[in-house]
Amino acid sequence: MKKSIQIGTSDFKKLIEENNYFVDKSMLIKEFMENGADIILTPRPRRFGKTLNLSMLGYFFDIRTKSDTKELFKSLKIENEKEIMKLQGEYPVIFVTFKNQKHLSYEDFKDGIQMLLSNLYKEHDYLLYSDKLSEFDKADFKEIISRKAQLGVFSEGISNLMIYMNKHYGRKVMLFIDEYDVPIQEAYMRGYYDEMISLIRNILTCALKDNIYLEKAMITGILKVAKESIFSGLNNLQVNTILGLKFKDKFGFTEQELKELLTYYDLQDKSDDIKKWYNGYVFGGKTIYNPWSVLNYIDNNEMGFMPYWINSSSNDLIKKLLLKGDTNMKLELEELIAGNSISKAIDDSIVMSEVEDSNENIWSFLLMCGYLKAIKTENIEGILQCELKIPNKEVLIFYNNLIEKWFKESTTNQKYELMLKTLITGDIEIFSGLFKEFVINNISYFDVSGKEPERVYHAFVLGMLISLSKGYEVKSNKESGYGRYDVMIIPKDVSKIGIIIEFKKIDDFLSYTIEEGTSKALKQIEDKKYETELLEKGIKDIVKLAIVFKGKEIKVTQGNIV
Known part of the structure; x- marks a missing residue:
């Protein structure tokens, strides 16, 4: 037995x-x-x-x-x-x-x-x-x-x-x-x-x-x-934190321990899937699996793979920190969700009273709590520089659920779905009205200071990244300073509409108008030939949008249809 x-x-x-x-x-x-x-x-x-x-x-x-x-x-x-x-x-x-x-x-x-x-x-x-x-x-x-x-x-x-x-x-x-x-x-x-x-x-x-x-x-x-x-x-x-070398294999399961577990329970054929779902942690350079999720999966393997670890706690503090993060954090979170890595200076000594003071503190907190992994760590003049990624599919689900929850709490689910539907079907006039309402109503929710509406559109891009992932690839090409932030929505079904969005923020002290900003954004789409990637993929119907902010004024304009 x-x-x-x-x-x-x-x-x-x-x-x-x-x-x-x-x-x-x-x-x-x-x-x-x-x-x-x-x-x-x-x-x-x-x-x-x-x-x-x-x-x-x-x-x-x-x-x-x-x-x-x-x-x-x-x-x-x-x-x-x-x-x-x-x-x-x-x-x-x-x-x-x-x-x-x-x-x-x-x-x-x-x-x-x-x-x-x-x-x-x-x-x-x-x-x-x-x-x-x-x-x-x-x-x-x-x-x-x-x-x-x-x-x-x-x-x-x-x-x-x-x-x-x-x-x-x-x-x-x-x-x-x-x-x-x-x-x-x-x-x-x-x-x-x-x-x-x-x-x-x-x-x-x-x-x-x-x-x-x-x-x-x-x-x-x-x-x-x-x-x-x-x-x-x-x-x-x-x-001895997770970045140290001592006790590195004493908490969590090593690859050898997992192999023995799966062999004992005749689940060797599930090792690749378990790696995608529950692996990804690195303690002192040692690959570690999440023991809670692994044991739960083995005990309930007939039910398939589920996010056991992230559902074992309320995660309230993590959610609070991510929600309050500034625009840079939204951009970097977008990178992580897209499967990329970000490089950060990490302080493995957490100061709870200061954790909200900067993004750097929040990234350190997320790493130590298991919501990120350090795939590379360097000691540069006494400062730990880590390349960070989301560790596995289970934790990615947490971030996806969090972003969906943001939108459900900040707007009605029905309006949010309608806004995305009108965007991907090319009904830009209705989309424009819904998007403006979304931004105006939610500045206070996504932006603690109430002064930076761009936080809302970065949150919007994150929302698209998650909500449209089944049928579309959402790509962004960012530039520091928010002078340019273009988004490309690429349908997996080439018969559907491809969308190019150029976001532009006009600072209040600049003399040109929101209309002039719109012209610049649309001209940039044309001059840079952003539609080339979509055309090469066989997508014939392309919508080009300029979304321009000046203060709380928002203008959504459709350019020439390809």
Whole structure:
């Protein structure tokens, strides 16, 4: 009988004991122990096995269950590492996760932290019966459990628990902290960021900084959060982002691991499709597959390929950042959706409070969260320069859905479809009216400043790129400064109309009129012979349009019909 696929189980012991398939990541234990840093931060995208890996580390080292858990590691790769196996069950262990600390307000967050620490102390309530702890220790212990302690005492909750465990066992403590940045992102979205940062900083600094009771610690999250000084002054903190070389094959599935999985479940013939849908990640130069989507597909392969990973979260923050992006971001997003790459300077230390300040910050955020991949990385005078692409078909679906959602929220679906239909059928008079209405009504939606209508037409081009993709190829030929932005809509059926659109923006300080701008745009189409590509493809009916902006004035004009 084949082992079953257990989706979403992050408890290592449960996974092994219930005879579920386990992609053997046990060599993480060896790499963790042989790493010279006392505190290791390994940010990875969500659903890439972080919690399961920490759970495995916890079960391996936990002194409380030494005899019970040794069997869990039988037949795993780590069993062959004799020196490492001597450490099995030799340390007190604290495992704490912040993954559920998603709250609407700071008050709710404080309550959540108090409950989290109360439950953590209950897990170790055997210490209340230890003759190594003083009555004062036990009194403080009970205050945490009952959630009656002052906030300052809760801030030192993890640190104090390490002291109690060290007194009881006479050994230093292994500390594993999971999803440390969940409350950071949530507080950023909900508006209590500064207060939350202060509390989470106190908790983590007390636990990690100059703590003589700490043996080693591993911390996971999605991001390396910088400048908030959460890890301020930690002299022995090592950070290993997806761009680093350490732990590069310990989160997500390698190509060899995927091959073994598919062979076990007799799905070898699906490897090419799985690569298109769920591959594309590069961690430290290593090709990595999305484990969440791969396992979901194997478990439900009769249903075909689906976007499992992107549907496993609300993606609210990602959507917010992309929607607020400026015109350059819309242009670059268009490049990515067309299957091209963009080159960006990447800062792998995310500053949540500054992530919206520039496009560069947003691209870094998208890369670290798994919505982009770095196909090439160069260190140029201390700055990481990355060539970025959309990693796979699943994530491309996310961007496509996001753009469609923009339009459904910013205009009626019926009007948007009618606008595109009148364009591709050549009914330019009706298209003109609908397009002007679309721009005027949606400047406030697509453009936060309300001053740049070109953001709307770049969003419009993105919309065409997605909405017309089944029957048309949408190509754009951009020029910096928005002096020219021509679009070609090429029908796959040569009997249909081909369309050339020249967008032109006239700055208010220029003396020429919108009519003169229109003439220039149409003349440019003729002089540059843009219709040549369409004619060579056998397309005989060609519509030439000039769409010109001056302030909030918009003019749509049809040129000579070929």
